[in-house]
Amino acid sequence: MTTFSKIIGVGSYLPETTLSNAELEKSVDTSDEWIRTRTGIESRHIHAPHETTSDLAFHAAQKAIQHAQLANTDIDLIIVATTTPDMVFPSTACLLQQKLGIHHGAAFDIQAVCTGFVYALSVADLFIKSGQATNALVVGAETFTNLLNWQDRNTCVLFGDGAGAVVLSKSNDPGILSTHLHADGKYADMLCVPGHVMNGETSGNPTVTMDGGAVFKFAVKVLSQVSLEALTHNAMTIDQVDWLIPHQANIRIIEATADKLKLPMSKVIVTVQKHGNTSAASIPLALDEGVRTGRIKPGQTCLLVGVGGGFTWGSALLKF
Ligand code: UT7
Numbered sequence: 001m002t003t004f005s006k007i008i009g010v011g012s013y014l015p016e017t018t019l020s021n022a023e024l025e026k027s028v029d030t031s032d033e034w035i036r037t038r039t040g041i042e043s044r045h046i047h048a049p050h051e052t053t054s055d056l057a058f059h060a061a062q063k064a065i066q067h068a069q070l071a072n073t074d075i076d077l078i079i080v081a082t083t084t085p086d087m088v089f090p091s092t093a094c095l096l097q098q099k100l101g102i103h104h105g106a107a108f109d110i111q112a113v114c115t116g117f118v119y120a121l122s123v124a125d126l127f128i129k130s131g132q133a134t135n136a137l138v139v140g141a142e143t144f145t146n147l148l149n150w151q152d153r154n155t156c157v158l159f160g161d162g163a164g165a166v167v168l169s170k171s172n173d174p175g176i177l178s179t180h181l182h183a184d185g186k187y188a189d190m191l192c193v194p195g196h197v198m199n200g201e202t203s204g205n206p207t208v209t210m211d212g213g214a215v216f217k218f219a220v221k222v223l224s225q226v227s228l229e230a231l232t233h234n235a236m237t238i239d240q241v242d243w244l245i246p247h248q249a250n251i252r253i254i255e256a257t258a259d260k261l262k263l264p265m266s267k268v269i270v271t272v273q274k275h276g277n278t279s280a281a282s283i284p285l286a287l288d289e290g291v292r293t294g295r296i297k298p299g300q301t302c303l304l305v306g307v308g309g310g311f312t313w314g315s316a317l318l319k320f
Pocket of ligand 1: 029030031034035038039114153154155157191210212213214215216249250277279307308309
């Protein structure tokens, strides 16, 4: 019998504090009107000073494990997709493992920026299919606002913090149908945080720099490409997809992608207006919202697509 991996639990967590466009207007030369019309973002969540990425991940993970009706100790693989780890090392996954009271199995981070969750899901799927794991906890978690220059209106209005998690388990029924991952390092400079820790100091710029227009065009191109790649691989048409769950960076990127795919926006989960761009957390946050609001139902087909720094991009097509 073929072994599949299937999502059996989802959860998410957003920090309590929100920052509206109107509040941002007071500190940087921008306007609610500009942010809304150019990005669709109205508000974003900002982590409390004491809250780290592993704290956000912990709350989301705990909800996903409860939703899956498992005990924490049933988890034998933890993968955290993050660009904003608590520490240089150990990994955020190891810190999360300790918070969950789990002391067995493998735990590691994946760094693929906004495509991180799709990468992590793909790796967990392979671990389960190969028999190396039974119940994987896959988390996308970010305190991304730590990487912002709050005086740079080109970037600071776009991002937010949050975490989303799923439990992916061994199954006899199809869950994940396919994953496709891509990367091309020649685009590294298009979106990056070039700084690093060196000899006890931060060397270089430790905040987000990007060519917004180039990122926009690249994102629309590869999100539709990778969607069609997933459909072709599974001999499916776009009509057979119940929900598109794209990375949430900009409503115009999402709408342009749906338009290219000839998919009505009523079949797209959109959270960017409330969350901003939460990098690796954006797709699992949207997935959890879709499930919690009763839109995504068991047995439905979901297409997850992401794009981010690296550049990286990819898809996961799955039966929920
Ligand atoms: O996960 C991937 C992360 N990155 C992204 O997703 C970014 C993708 N790119 C985008 O979302 C869009 O390109 C932006 C939202 C960044 C910009 O939208 P746009 O429609 O491409 O704007 P634009 O480049 O046509 O316009 C930029 C203008 C500039 O002014 P000038 O030079 O035309 O006078 C900027 O200085 O808008 C100005 N601008 C702002 N004005 C008010 C840039 N940021 C702001 C701001 N408020 N926050």
